[in-house]
Amino acid sequence: MDRRTFLQTTSAALALLPQPAWALPPAKPKARVIVIGGGMGGAAVAKYLRLWGDTVAVTLIERQAKYVSSILSSLVLTGQRSLPSLTFGYDALRNRYGVDVVIDEAVEVDPIRTTVRLASGGQLSADRVVMAPGISFDPVPGLNEEGRIVHAWQAGPQTATLAKQLTEMPANGVVVLTIPKPPYRCPPGPYERACLIADWLKTMKPNAKLIVLDANPDIIVEKENFSRAFGDLYAKTIEYRSGIEITSADPRQMALSTNSGSVRGDVINLIPRQRAATLVAATGLVSGGDGRFAPVDVLSYASTVAPTVHVIGDSIATAQPKAGHIANQEAKVCADALLRIFSGQHPDPSPVTNSACYSTITQTEAAWLTAVFQYDSGSKSMVPAAKSFAASNGWTADNFKDMGKWFDALMADTFF
Ligand SMILES: Cc1cc2nc3c(=O)[nH]c(=O)nc-3n(C[C@H](O)[C@H](O)[C@H](O)COP(=O)(O)OP(=O)(O)OC[C@H]3O[C@@H](n4cnc5c(N)ncnc54)[C@H](O)[C@@H]3O)c2cc1C
The missing domain is CATH 3.50.50.60 (FAD/NAD(P)-binding domain)
Structure with a gap:
């Protein structure tokens, strides 16, 4: 069972x-x-x-x-x-x-x-x-909600569309994934998605390429792990460009206008600002x-x-x-x-919360990140507790298995 x-x-x-x-x-x-x-x-x-x-x-x-x-x-x-x-x-x-x-x-x-x-x-x-x-989501000029360019940042029909587009794209095609400025839902999410797509392309379509257009000046979370993954593991598949903001989209031409020229893709996963x-x-x-x-x-x-x-x-x-x-x-x-x-x-005058996050670096291995937040009466906000930030050094298959257990526990605690 x-x-x-x-x-x-x-x-x-x-x-x-x-x-x-x-x-x-x-x-x-x-x-x-x-x-x-x-x-x-x-x-x-x-x-x-x-x-x-x-x-x-x-x-x-x-x-x-x-x-x-x-x-x-x-x-x-x-x-x-x-x-x-x-x-x-x-x-x-x-x-x-x-x-x-x-x-x-x-x-x-x-x-x-x-x-x-x-x-x-x-x-x-x-x-x-x-x-x-x-x-x-912020509207993107030229983009229509039901079109060929999806964000798939709210799981559902768009996720299915993006999966189908990836399967059907040419063997030597180009995938474009955009990362918005924060704050956005799930900070490591777009970088983890880039890794997963790159790993999948490596086996399914080795001549294809993934262009990551990051609106931020650099990788904003788990920098060490994602830099290593992008630079070493996926050096031949991922082309990472930082500081690239999307100004409009053209679903008919499958192209994005950016602050640094136009970028075309066979598949475009455009994650707008939130x-x-x-x-x-x-x-x-x-x-x-x-x-x-x-x-x-x-x-x-x-x-x-x-x-x-x-x-x-x-x-x-x-x-x-x-x-x-x-x-x-x-x-x-x-x-x-x-x-x-x-x-x-x-x-309660002193609440504490915690966050755990697993990032899939390959289709079978994951990294993790965790933090504890506590109430700070001076700023009246939740702040990271001293020395509470921790991240895995690299990624392992055991972490990937733990991710499944963490997910089951979180969903059981929320829905059952
Ligand atoms: C690709 C991806 C990976 C992620 N991975 C992780 C992860 O590993 N770990 C993690 O902790 N988080 C992860 N997240 C983030 C996580 O999904 C969100 O942070 C979380 O779902 C936010 O919870 P929420 O209750 O605010 O919103 P949601 O979970 O989106 O729930 C909002 C609900 O409100 C309903 N709703 C909206 N408006 C109305 C209305 N007017 N009337 C009635 N109903 C309405 C919607 O239908 C929806 O069911 C990930 C997100 C993405 C996109």
Whole structure:
């Protein structure tokens, strides 16, 4: 039995046992919370609000019936994972934790009345709203969303399109991968994707080339490992160009205009700059800083603009990386803070979060990076704890196996 089947079978078996208090929605809730977005942050906050606070009613609004994990989705490009193997439903949240899961799109949040309007026409109200709707992408002139040039930076149909394009491209073709300026979702992600594609090209299409156009002056994360991989392992396959910004795209010609001339590719994976999800900005929660992400009080993740609305995950402005592991951690800090607030207490004054990240350097070997963040009362922000940053020296097959275990544990903690 594989791990996924094991988890599903176990949760089905548990559903038959006598149900604990948090398994059923409370008859007389002490407080109500609406969570928008059932991804890495939203699913975890909904689960832990119910698990730790059985008198709190939780409604999760998610526009897709199932969540497709972006984590590990670059392995779909090399044919090592399938999208179904990265897909997670909401049955456990409904049946094990008594979360009211509503498949709909939230189209408006009123922070004063703490109401949420749905695309289907209904309106819900609560004591607090938690927004975890992920990211949105900067428009690129000339690029149309459904076109031949995809980002595949939100796993789903675009991931399948990119995988197909790579398989069908000429044996001596050119792949172009662009890396945006930070902050963006999963800092090592584009470099890891470059390595995976290069490794796959080396075996499947040895005469093909991968051009990496990085908007940054240099590799911005795990520099030692990625520099070695690009410079040694993939020296004949990868052409890395730094400081290259994309100004427009031409899907018909399969070409990009950049600050340094035009670049053509048989396959173009254009990852645009990112910002908070559209609904977060439309709610007026993005202000200050670079105006891209929502500032929050990291003791509770309450918006600094509208304190009855909390924001977690990739939509927020924080020193913590935009990563699924961190979104899960923020969800737990937020759930704990809300439950304390509902009991008339203050949030934990010294939260700690941690982040772990595996980067596939080849199709069978990975590197890793980890960090712990703690609350700094002076700057009122989460800062890296002293000496907590650690990275693997190189990459191994054992790390690749550990990556699978880490992923299973993270997804089980979030969705089961
Ligand atoms: C290729 C790739 C590799 C990655 N690898 C890693 C990794 O190794 N480790 C790691 O920790 N992270 C990784 N990440 C990053 C990780 O996927 C994100 O940081 C994480 O998913 C963010 O969680 P979130 O809850 O903010 O957003 P998401 O997980 O994107 O969830 C947002 C959810 O909100 C829903 N939604 C949006 N708007 C609305 C609305 N208006 N109404 C209803 N629902 C809505 C969406 O449908 C979605 O389900 C990777 C990302 C990519 C692209």
